[in-house]
Amino acid sequence: MHVTGDREVCVGAGQCVFAAPDVFDQDEDEGLVLVLQEYPGEARRETVEEAADTCPSGAVRIG
Amino acid sequence: MEETITFPQVRTCPYRPPHGYTELTAQGPLHRVELYDGKLGWVVTRYAEARALLSDPRLSSNRTDPNFPLISSRGAAAREQPPAFIGMDPPEHGHYRRMTIPEFTVKRMNELRPKIEKITERAAEQLCTAGPSADLVVNYALPIPSLVICEVLGVPYSDHEFFEDASRRMMRSATAEGAGVARRELLEYLDSLVDAAIENPRPGLVSRLANGELARGELPRDYLTGIAVLLLVAGHETTANVITLGTLMLLEHPDQLAEFRANPDVVPGVVEELLRYTSVADTAGARVATADIDIAGQRIRAGEGVLIPNGPANFDPAMFPGPEEFDIHRDSRKHNTFGYGVHQCLGQNLARLELQIALPLLFERFPTLRLGTPATELRPRRADTIQGVDELIVTW
Ligand code: HEM
Numbered sequence: 058m059h060v061t062g063d064r065e066v067c068v069g070a071g072q073c074v075f076a077a078p079d080v081f082d083q084d085e086d087e088g089l090v091l092v093l094q095e096y097p098g099e100a101r102r103e104t105v106e107e108a109a110d111t112c113p114s115g116a117v118r119i120g
Numbered sequence: 121m122e123e124t125i126t127f128p129q130v131r132t133c134p135y136r137p138p139h140g141y142t143e144l145t146a147q148g149p150l151h152r153v154e155l156y157d158g159k160l161g162w163v164v165t166r167y168a169e170a171r172a173l174l175s176d177p178r179l180s181s182n183r184t185d186p187n188f189p190l191i192s193s194r195g196a197a198a199r200e201q202p203p204a205f206i207g208m209d210p211p212e213h214g215h216y217r218r219m220t221i222p223e224f225t226v227k228r229m230n231e232l233r234p235k236i237e238k239i240t241e242r243a244a245e246q247l248c249t250a251g252p253s254a255d256l257v258v259n260y261a262l263p264i265p266s267l268v269i270c271e272v273l274g275v276p277y278s279d280h281e282f283f284e285d286a287s288r289r290m291m292r293s294a295t296a297e298g299a300g301v302a303r304r305e306l307l308e309y310l311d312s313l314v315d316a317a318i319e320n321p322r323p324g325l326v327s328r329l330a331n332g333e334l335a336r337g338e339l340p341r342d343y344l345t346g347i348a349v350l351l352l353v354a355g356h357e358t359t360a361n362v363i364t365l366g367t368l369m370l371l372e373h374p375d376q377l378a379e380f381r382a383n384p385d386v387v388p389g390v391v392e393e394l395l396r397y398t399s400v401a402d403t404a405g406a407r408v409a410t411a412d413i414d415i416a417g418q419r420i421r422a423g424e425g426v427l428i429p430n431g432p433a434n435f436d437p438a439m440f441p442g443p444e445e446f447d448i449h450r451d452s453r454k455h456n457t458f459g460y461g462v463h464q465c466l467g468q469n470l471a472r473l474e475l476q477i478a479l480p481l482l483f484e485r486f487p488t489l490r491l492g493t494p495a496t497e498l499r500p501r502r503a504d505t506i507q508g509v510d511e512l513i514v515t516w
């Protein structure tokens with residue numbers, strides 16, 4: 058599972074950080090999405106899918 | 121020609137969306153609607169279509185577009201207001217929204233927690249002094265979000281009283297004139313705060329933008345004060361009404377209240393269910409189509425207004441089975457109360473935090489809290505505004 062966070066479309070709502078705090082963060086300066094683990098492993102699939110699902114801007118993608 | 125319906129409808133119960141929407145949701149996702157000014161548009165009453173349209177780039181939030189749908193004559197005044205990103209489209213929208221995001225990250229929310237707790241403690245004292253029978257709205261629900269915004273903007277403590285009073289008058293004045301006066305006072309005040317912050321940088325959003333984007337010429341001064349007022353307007357009545365209606369809902373459901381009191385782990389879930397059920401910003405989702413959109417067997421034409429209320433989506437049985445049931449154990453997190461798409465509420469995590477602090481603290485401080493007016497006598501607010509009650513007398 059490959060996870061990406063598109064900082065161009067992110068609107069900083071932080072839903073991804075709530076859903077999967079070990080995979081996503083927001084950077085200090087801009088508050089936009091940071092992917093902490095690009096390949097989080099199948100064990101994280103449920104929370105990462107939750108993050109992609111709740112992200113309002115479509116910035117979180119699972120490849 | 122299909123029959124048209126009127127929108128928005130007045131609530132029968134102040135704490136839940138109009139019963140009239142239930143039938144519309146059952147009939148289909150899109151309905152022709154006639155607005156107060158006689159213009160025709162669409163209202164979207166199912167969850168899936170609401171989310172699809174709220175994230176569709178062919179729908180615009182531009183309030184200066186002459187076709188932007190207005191739900192009442194009051195909305196027309198919004199056209200005169202200084203530009204704020206809630207009424208802009210990408211890419212301009214993102215440019216300005218991004219300037220405010222650093223104040224609203226998950227990390228910043230955690231740092232704000234102790235400050236919000238202190239604000240809430242003081243509001244509880246105010247309520248206590250006003251009692252043993254007092255209005256929850258004026259003494260508790262309104263001051264909390266207003267003082268929290270002071271914190272976010274960086275309004276000095278000595279000005280909190282003025283700020284709270286002026287924001288309450290702006291939101292609650294009986295006359296448009298009174299509200300206008302308060303609004304101008306706030307704008308003037310925020311303008312002076314910009315000057316003060318340039319002279320002496322201080323914590324908070326106003327100072328950060330004044331010494332950053334404004335100083336670099338990337339943000340006009342009236343945009344800065346416009347953003348500050350937007351945050352105040354967007355976060356004040358909304359949060360306050362969830363505190364008020366949330367208290368009412370919990371008092372009306374004693375079993376669930378008992379569990380809420382006994383088990384702090386259920387608090388976040390209770391807050392989400394309250395947000396879903398009360399759907400306070402029911403009329404926030406308004407857009408105008410910039411191109412033809414085919415959806416659910418209908419064609420929305422370019423130039424038509426589209427209303428996407430969050431109440432019907434939150435009561436769509438396909439998404440929330442048995443939606444009429446207030447159930448603190450259901451998974452409500454995907455409610456539409458904060459909207460969806462690029463305009464999804466910037467302050468949602470702040471609102472959640474305020475609610476997760478203010479509701480438990482109220483029931484802890486006032487263990488014998490009960491309604492001073494029977495719930496059946498409470499009257500809903502006008503349909504075209506944030507939903508709630510104007511007064512909630514509680515006793516203890
Ligand atoms: C329970 C409380 C709240 C509710 C129900 C609520 C609801 C909403 C909704 C539905 C939208 C989307 C409007 C649209 O799609 O056009 C929105 C946007 C917004 N809200 Fe909230 N809100 C709440 C609290 C707050 C707070 C506390 C703040 C800030 C301090 C805030 C700031 C904003 C801003 C700035 C926007 C515009 C975002 C944009 O256009 O990108 N809100 N809110």
Ligand code: SF4
Binds near residue numbers: 074
């Ligand atoms: S949920 Fe989406 S929009 Fe929000 S911070 Fe994460 S990536 Fe950005």
